[in-house]
Amino acid sequence: MGGGNAWETVIGLETHVQLRTNSKMFCGCSAAFGAAPNTNVCPVCLGLPGALPVPNEQAIRLAVRAALALNCTVHTKSVFARKNYFYPDLPKGYQISQFDQPLATDGSLVFLSPDRGVVTVSIVRLHVEEDAGKSLHDRFPKQTAVDLNRCGVPLVEIVTGPDLRSPQEARAYLLTLKQVLEYTGVSDCDMEKGSLRVDANVSVRRVGETALGTKVEVKNINSFAYVEKALTVERDRQIALREAGGTVVQQTMLYDAKENAVRPQRSKEESHDYRYFPDPDLPPLVLSTELVAEQQATLPELPARKRDRFVAQYALSQQDASVLTASRAVADYYEAVVHAGADAKAAANWVMGEVLADAKAHDDQLRASAGALAQLIGLVRGGTLSHQAAKRVFGEVADRGGDPRNVAEALGLVQVADAGVLAGWVSDVLASQPQEVARYRSGETRLLQFFVGQVMKASRGKADPKLAQRVLEEKLTA
C-alpha cells in the first residue's frame, strides 16, 4: 500500500469510567470493587418492585469535574433517560443513562500523538450513567452466574469525535485521558478492575477522502495493551476486505484477546432499539452555579500544563517533564523534593531513577519521604556520600525509614575526607598496581580515573572521590 492508494484509519472512542465514589449512583450501597458476589446490594440496585433511584451528589460533582477537565460545556440542566434492554445483569430491564440531554458536550483533549505530534481530539459528549452487573460465564460449567455488586456503580461515558487516525494514536489518547481523570481524582482508571472500559468505532478510507467509511464498533477491549491490538486487527480486517473488493458492513465486533481476533457479536446479543425516554423517576438534573464553580475552582493543574511548567521552572527536558508529570502523585512528590531544598536536576534524576524503580517494585508507593530524599541529595552534593552509597541509603530509608544521615553513619557509608586515612588506601592501591603506576608515570595520565575507582573500591565507597583524586595525583607525581 503506497502513495495514492494508502488507507487512512478513522477511530472514535467511547470510554466508560467508573467514578471514585464511596457509594453507588442511585443508592447507598458501597461501590467498592472486590467484595464477595452479591453482597453490596439493596432493593434499589437490585431493581426490586417499588424501589426508586435517588442521585448520588458526589458522583454528579465528579462528573462535572471530569467535564470541566475536558473543556466541555457543562449544561445546567440535563436529563436522565432509560436505556431499555433485557439482560440478566441488568435487574431493572433498563439502565439509567443520559441520552438527548447529556451533562456536558463540546469538549476537547490535547495529547501527544506518536504519529502527528500534538493533536486535539474533540469530546462530543460526556454523560452520567449507572453500571450494569457482571455476568460470569466461566465460573460454573454451562451456566452463567450474575454478580450485581457492580450494578449501579456510577460511570461517565466520554465520547470522542472520529478524530483519531491510528491504533497507536487511540492508545496515546486513552493514556492521556486516564492521566487527566486520575489527576482530577475523578477515577482510578484501573482497566484491570474494569473501572475504565473502551468501545471503539473504526472505519477506513482512502487518504484524501473526506467522507467517513462505514464504521464497525469494537467491544470487549479489556486493557490498555489490547486497545492497540484490537484496533489494529479490525483496521487490517477492513483494509483487506476493501482491497479484495468487499464492503464493510456496519456491525459490532467483539475482541478476543486470547486469539487476538475480532468476531461479530451474535445478532441476539445486539440490541436494536433501546427505546430511550426520560426517566420519570428522576427529575431533570439541575446543577447549581455554585457546584460548577466549586469544581472549576478546585480543578488541579492538569498534566499538559504541569509538564510545560516543569520544563520552564525546573529547566527540565520535555521528556523528563513528561515522565515526572505522568502521575499527579509523582509530580507532587518531585516538587516536594525540590521545595525541600534539592537541586531540581538532581531531584529529577533521583525521582525518575531510584524513586520510580522502588515504586514499581512496591505497589506504586512512594516510600521514602520527599524530605528524606532532598536531604540525601544534599549529602551527595556536599560530598558526604558518594552516589553509590546514597543509593544504598535510599533503599534503607525506603525500607525502614529514618534520617538519611543517621542511616548513612550507621551503615558506615559517610565519605572519608581525611587525607591521612585516604593516603593509606591510596598507598595500598598503588602498591598492588605497579604496572599501571608505571604506565601512568610514562604519560598515560587517563589512568587516574582507574586509580580513583580502585581507591573507592578499597574504601568500599566511603572515600571522597575528589579528595582521593588529589591524593593520588600527589603520590603519583611524587
Place this chain on the structure above:
Amino acid sequence: MSDPAEALASAKAAADRIVKAKRLNAMLTPPKELRKSLDQQAKAAHPSGVLYGMSVAVKDNICTLEFTTTCGSKILEGYRSPYEATAVAKLKAAGALVAGKTNCDEFAMGSSTEHSAYGRVLHPLDKHRVPGGSSGGSAALVAAGAVPAALGSETGGSVRQPASLCGVVGIKPTYGRVSRYGLVAFGSSLDQIGVMGRSVHDAARVLSVISGRDTRDATCEDRDPLRLPTVPESLQGFVIGIPKEYFPADLDPAVRRACERAIRLLRELGAAMREVSLPHTPYAVPTYYVIAPAEASSNLARYDGARYGPRFDGQVDVRALYRGTRGAGFGPEVRRRILVGTYVLSSGYYDAYYRKAQQMRALIAQDFRNVFDRGVDLLFTPTTPTPAFKAGERLADPVAMYLSDIFTVTANLAGLPALSLPIGRIKGLPIGGQLIGQAFLEDEMIEAAYAIERVFPAVEEA
C-alpha cells in the same frame, strides 16, 4: 383510642369484618394469616400515634413486610418484599395496623378489578357488578364497612373511580405529596398512593399521615405532611369551576341529575359557581394511554423470572426464561399495555406518539393553570360517566373500559389533587362527584369536601 386492650379488640373486630366480607374476593391475605398479623401488630403498635389501632387495608401493589406483595399478578405470586413502602412505614409509625392486602387489577392496570390473577372483586351492593378499579378491593372493603380506610393507588383514577362506584370517599393527592417508594411502579410520572375512607375525615387523616418528604423518592416534594383543615360552616368565599367538557351532551342523564343537584347544594353552601373550559380534555384519554403504557413497558421489564417470582421455561436459555415467564406470568391486559408501550417508544414512532403525548400533557396541565389563575379555587365534575357496570360488560372492548377513566385521568396527567365523594345513587348504585384542586392545596379541597359531605344526600336517588 389509646388503650391497648381497646386496640386489640378493634383489630380483632376488623379481622372479623374482613373475613365476613370474604365473598367479595377483595382481600388477598388468607384469614388465618390476617388475624395473626393484626393481633401481633395491635400488640406492637405505639399508643401515642394519631392512628393508633386503626385498621387500614393496603392495596397489593404497595410493599409490606407483613404480607406478600403480588400486584394481583401471577408473575409475583408469593413475592415477599424485603422492605416496606414509606407510606406503610408512616402508617405503622402512627399506630395504624396493616389490615391485609387488597385485590386489584394486575399491576393496577384496569378499571374494574376483573384483571386480577386472583379472580375478580364483587361490588358490595350487587355481586354481578364490578367495584371499579384498579383499587377495587380497597374500595369494596371500605364500602362493606370492613375497614374505615384503605390505601389504593392511582395512575389514571384507580382510587377515585372505584370510590365513586362503591360509594366511598377517595382522595388522590398532588403528584409528589406522598412518597412512591415501595409503590410498585406502573406509570411512574402518574402514580400516586391514594386513600379511601368511609368519610372525608377518615380518608384525610390517613392521607395526612402518609404524606410528606421522603429522601428515597426523588419525585417526592420536600414538604411537611399535609395539615388537616377544620370543618367549615359554609363554602362562602370558595369559587368552584364547572368545566363544561366534563358534562358532554351524551352524559348519562342520571349522572347529570346527580351532579346538578350537587351543584345546587354547593351554591346553597355559599360557593360561587362558575362555568369554565378545559379545552384539551377530549385528548386526555388517548394521551394517558400513550404515556402510561410507555412507562409501564419499561417499569415491568424487571419481571423476567431471573431474580424473584415464579419461573417458567427457565431451563433452556435466558431468552426462553424471559419469554416463558413473561408470557405465562402476565395477564392479557398487562401484555396489551406492554406491547402498546413498547410500540410508542420505538424509534420511528417515538415522535409521533410519546413526544406528541407529552406535548398534549403539557397543554392539559396548562388548561388547569389557566382556570386556577383566573380565581377559581376548585373544580367540580362527575367522577365517573356511569355507576358500577356489569362484570364482563367491558372486557371485550378495552376502549370502553378505558373510557371509565375519562373524568379522572386529567388530574393524573396534570399532577393535581382530586377527590371523589358520594353524591347520590342511581337505581341503588352509588355515584361520586369529583373535586379537583390546585397543586399542594389538598387542604382547601378537603375543607370543601367536609362541608359538602355534611349536606350531600349520599344515599338518595338522583
